[in-house]
């Protein structure tokens with residue numbers, strides 16, 4: 001199990017500064033959608049330049065023109081690029097093809113997908129590298145989580161790696177670990193803490209215990 005730090009509500013210098021505190025505990029650093037919407041691919045480029053040893057994920061949440069979008073994010077330095085599970089199959093195929101060509105990976109975000117099991121099976125066949133269950137901020141505010149969805153996709157996915165995102169913190173991590181995803185994505189569970197280094201270390205230690 002790997003740990004991905006999601007950076008959403010910071011600017012580029014703040015993102016780079018924050019990673020300096022936690023880099024020893026994380027495997028992947030995510031440039032979140034709000035950062036990319038505000039500052040573009042420059043955020044991906046700057047992060048990769050600052051931490052070439054870290055895997056950088058660009059959370060561009062692609063919905064269309066997938067091959068082009070993957071190629072642009074890859075050129076900026078992204079190692080993993082996200083696309084929405086609700087996108088057309090042809091877009092998923094385009095994203096997977098473009099990523100393969102660049103030696104990158106695709107993470108499919110299942111946010112707002114209603115029939116998680118059926119779509120996860122299809123995405124697995126279409127060659128997704130990761131399939132990620134995700135409770136976005138708006139549903140987190142209604143008290144929802146993705147633990148049950150993770151168990152559902154784990155039961156049907158044969159080739160892709162699995163991931164989970166959305167409101168995960170130290171207290172809820174044991175529930176996540178039980179389902180054994182390949183990638184655990186944590187944003188606020190680290191970034192909102194006064195002592196981010198310790199928060200990341202504690203989360204990583206629990207993940208390493210498995």
Ligand SMILES: O=C(CO)[C@H](O)[C@H](O)COP(=O)(O)O
Pocket residue numbers: 006007008030032033059135136137165166167168185186187188189
């Ligand atoms: O993609 C996202 C929101 O759309 C976030 O990056 C993801 O939900 C992880 O952040 P948090 O742990 O704070 O929920």
